[in-house]
Amino acid sequence: MNYILFDGPSRNNLLPFTFTRPVADIRVGILTIREKWETYLKSTTTTITEDYLSDKYPMVEMDENIMINASYLPNLELVEMIRNLKDNQAIFKDEDVIAFFTTEAQDDINFENYEAIEFAEDIIKIENSWDIFSKNGEAIEEDFELITKGRTSQPIPASNNIIAPENIFIEEGAKLEFTTLNASSGPIYIGKNAEIMEGALVRGPLALCEDAGIKMGAKIYGPTTIGPNSRVGGEVKNAVLFANSNKGHEGYLGNSVLGEWCNLGADTNNSNLKNNYAEVRLWDYQTEGFAKTGLQFCGLMMGDHSKCGINTMFNTGTVVGVSANIFGSGFPRNFVPSFSWGGNSGFTTYLTKKAFEVAQIVMARREIEFTDQDKAILEHVFEETKKYRRE
Incomplete structure (x- = not known):
């Protein structure tokens, strides 16, 4: 079929x-x-x-x-x-x-x-951007069962501090020494050739995908997914990184989603809770306004190829489009359009020529080609999102 x-x-x-x-x-x-x-x-x-x-x-x-x-x-x-x-x-x-x-x-x-x-049974549906992190725990548990059923995990090295080892699965080539893994609240999956460095504290559910890494001393709260070839340090809670994205340093990322080829500068932090504990609103591309999420906790939604400089601060419920470059002091606004360049003091247009040069360099570091198809997609996004930018 x-x-x-x-x-x-x-x-x-x-x-x-x-x-x-x-x-x-x-x-x-x-x-x-x-x-x-x-x-x-x-x-x-x-x-x-x-x-x-x-x-x-x-x-x-x-x-x-x-x-x-x-x-x-x-x-x-x-x-x-x-x-x-x-x-x-x-x-x-x-x-x-x-x-x-x-x-x-x-x-x-x-x-x-x-x-x-x-179909009368329960089923997971991903219909809003925030579902990616809010339903991630259920999805990790279902994938863990699917991937590991009938298979035997690689042995857990003796130097690690382990709680609920029956809920931990390690693929071939993974490296982890002198870490703390607590799988009592959800499974921990460690993919092929992934690495958890010394001193990391991890609480499941966690998906550490193939060739991904957790830095020394990191604190990871589930449900969190660290996609293939992604790197994470500092403190992370209930976040999803798709692939080839980095949050390599200290700083907090919570109730958030990063697409591919994103990079958060050192000491970047996001808020995931409003000071008045009110429901979080997110930018809605259909209504072109901010819409209710039904969530009290909601952080950063960042599209592919977007990046931010050191000490960047993101407000609760911030949406960043594709190929944005954010830097400077203060909070940028809660909706940063695709191909924006700047920060709290204002934005200009991030021209495709410069954005493509960066994408080509970044992807080449992972031995992946930035193709003509990739360029055409980003050029379309640039034109489609032009109305949101203040030219």
Whole structure:
């Protein structure tokens, strides 16, 4: 069967992260949403997404296709229902389409002609940017079960101080000595060739992905995901770093999400709680205003390729777009548009030529090419977000 993951109606609620990727390639838990579906289905997937992303994330359509809403995270019950779908059947959760079997072109879909099957079980849905961190604990636990079932962990080196070792899984090549790992409140997954340096204090749930690292003396509170090739130091609580991003020094990051290729300067701190303990509002790209989150704790949402200088301070509920460069004293405003350059004293436009030069250097350090496809995506984002910048 040919499986295609589509963005669905939540795509715009997941900006700025979906400026540069389909919904399916958001990381929550240990794996990306795509990696979860492919593991359960034992099959590759392709994507229906925005036109400007389709060169990098193409769709492969066959005579028979099962379309899956990428906002939903798979579980055994749902995957079994999807495997048993027949032509012109669709699975719904309330009025939301989760998946459907079709032999029609995408422009011809009319769900009034489909047999509706209701999915009544609980399921995790990622429909807002803050869901990435607020539902990360559940996602880590489900991924931990999926990845480790029937497998044996590498031995835990004797120098470490361990609580609940049965909830810790270490992949081949991982390094950890003289650390404290407390997995009593959630699993700790340490990926292939990852490293936790001496003196680090870690409380699960934690996903330390392949080739990622935790610096000496760091304090990590779960649920936290440190994506592949990312580095973390200082104090972190309930945060998700997608991949290739760094918070390498002292400072606090809490209830936050960083995309790929982000870097936080030394002693960067974010607030995750308002002084009056009120509900946090976040910038909403659809309404172009600040919207309620229903959360008391909500920190920083930072899109791909954005960076900040040393001693940067982020207010509660700050959204930073793609390829922003923030520096200087004081708090920058709570919404920093993509390709902004500056800080509390004001912003100018971060021109694509300069931004691309930095991206090329940063990615080359990890032996990854900054491709023409990457340039085209960022150029589109630059134009799409021009209205938010004060030129």
